[in-house]
Amino acid sequence: MELIGPDHELYDVLRRPALPQYDEIRPQAIARCASVDDVVEALAYGRSAGLHVVPRGGGHCFAGRSSTTGLMLDLSALSAISVDEGVATIGAGARLADVYRELYESGLTIPAGCGPTVGIVGLTSGGGLGLLGRRYGLTCDRLVAATVVLADGDVVRCDAEREPELFWALRGAGGGQFGVVTSLVFAAVPSPAATRFRLTWSRDRAAEVIAAWQAWAPDAPDEITACLQVTADGVQVFGATLTDFDAGPLGALAPGVDLRSDFSWPALKASLSEGGADQQVVHSKSEFFRAPLPPDAVTRLLDAGCELNFTPMGGAYNRVPVDATAFAHRTERFLLEHVGPDRTAVRRSWSIAHDHASGHVYPNFPDPDLTDWATAYHGPNYPRLRDLKARYDPADVFNFPQSLGGSR
Ligand SMILES: Cc1cc2nc3c(=O)[nH]c(=O)nc-3n(C[C@H](O)[C@H](O)[C@H](O)COP(=O)(O)OP(=O)(O)OC[C@H]3O[C@@H](n4cnc5c(N)ncnc54)[C@H](O)[C@@H]3O)c2cc1C
Known part of the structure; x- marks a missing residue:
């Protein structure tokens, strides 16, 4: 295990998370771990020094949970x-x-x-x-x-x-x-051999596209994942299909569709994340929905002006019993994420949709604003998780706001 302090040339490279809003959080030290034994040693060091210890993977946590002022475990060398x-x-x-x-x-x-x-x-x-x-x-x-x-x-x-x-x-x-x-x-x-699709509209078509998407995408064949994005510039439905592409009711609304079947699977995935990696601070809040948003809520949401990202659930996600794994969100139709540079506007947009939401929140999109976070993230699985936390981490070494041990 190599301990990296603030004077080390790699310190800033390793400590910077993907989200710039957590850039200023400076760990006392970074433990570079290249083996399981290194992790054991780093944990022992962290505990003996009385430091808050957090593991860092890709550094993409929306709540900054892989940043700390204590000891950050950098696991990037454990990548085989x-x-x-x-x-x-x-x-x-x-x-x-x-x-x-x-x-x-x-x-x-x-x-x-x-x-x-x-x-x-x-x-x-x-x-x-x-x-x-x-x-x-x-x-x-x-x-x-x-x-x-x-x-x-x-x-x-x-x-x-x-x-x-x-x-x-x-x-x-x-x-x-x-x-x-x-x-x-x-x-x-x-x-898979898959086809990437993209349908686009001007922003003034957003309400009718959202209505058609809500009625179709969560119930579409399992082979089709169609995401919907509304930005200031326009509306797009994009994703991948493992069978012949059929846009359902969206087909009748679309002026045309851009289809690509010549990508390898890694290239198709990469093509959908192009252009998203800038370093601006953006805020995001999200929630799951079990029923479509009514038209008046959609109108108010569009007026609120945030970027809206709809992700379809259903299919195989929902064919696993809620207690089969800790993931408690097995009856949702879609996830809606509100994104923007202005936190107040994001909160306003979220609260418009919240009246119609299931109250469940994706644990990978943590939201520090949530008060009833235990139900939102874990639903009926919370009591079992809380007991397991007490069993596997009785001293609550791994803790952060809204964590299962609840000591921060
Ligand atoms: C640009 C972007 C794109 C995204 N795309 C998707 C997507 O397509 N689908 C989706 O489902 N989610 C997506 N997410 C959300 C993503 O799943 C979460 O942010 C996830 O927690 C990121 O993991 P990480 O390792 O990159 O982040 P980190 O911040 O390193 O870790 C996240 C949490 O996991 C803990 N952790 C990390 N490594 C370990 C470990 N080895 N042992 C124990 N705990 C560990 C950290 O301490 C922290 O609490 C996206 C997020 C961003 C910012």
Whole structure:
């Protein structure tokens, strides 16, 4: 384990998270971990020095939970990826683009998100939504085992037979709660031959597109994931299909559709995240919905002026019982995210939609404003998760506001 202090040339490179609003949080030290033993040593050091310890994967947490003024564990060197008979073992430091590229060599992939530098553990721990999710479920639904270093230094391999309760909790409770995950094992799926689609409209068509999308996308065939984005510049429905493209009722509204079937799966994913990686501070709030937003709420939302991102749920996401994993959001139709540079405007937009929402919030889109966060993130799974937290991290070493131990 290498300890990096503020004077080290790598300090700023390693400590900077993906979201610039957390740029100013400066850890006392960064522990660079390249092995499981390094993680054990770093945890022991952090505890003996009385430092708040947080693991850092891809650094994309919307609530800044992988930043600390204490000891940050940098896991980027633990990024090995291997494949054996359809099973992928992925180190905790791997980012999504690495995962797609490496698995593609074996004709495989996993259902997961588009952000190329999002970390595999953060994404999987909170669920994991992506273009193959309606077909294959959440990223965490494909998890078959994990290796975790607990706060006391014990190294635990968990799966459906060994430490099944920890394995259950790792699938959807959100990152950084139970220990430091050093690797994840997935049942991979075939890397698909897919078609990317994009339909576009001017912004004055937004209300009718939203109405048609809400009635179609959450119930579309599992093979189609159609996301809807409304910005100041216009409206687009985009995504991927594993079968022939049929835009349902949106087809009748669209002036044309841009179809591309010549991408490899990693290239298709990369093409959908192009242009999103600037360093501006943006705020975001989101919620799940079980019923369509009524037309008057849509009108008010559009007047509020934030960027709106609708993600379809349904399909395989919703065919898993709510208590089968820690992920408690198995009856939702869609997720709506409000994004913008002005926090007050984002809050206003969110509260317009909130009256019609299910009250559930995706654990990977944490929202510091939430008061009843336990129900919002964990629903009926909260009491079981709270008990497991007391069992696996009794001293509440891994803590942050809204964490299961509740000491901050
Ligand atoms: C640009 C962008 C694109 C996104 N796209 C998607 C998407 O397509 N689909 C989707 O579902 N979500 C998406 N997200 C949300 C994403 O899933 C979460 O932000 C996720 O928590 C990021 O994980 P990370 O490792 O990158 O972040 P980090 O900030 O490093 O970690 C997130 C949390 O997990 C903990 N953690 C990290 N590594 C470990 C570890 N090894 N052991 C234990 N705890 C750990 C951290 O301490 C922190 O609490 C996106 C976010 C951004 C900013």
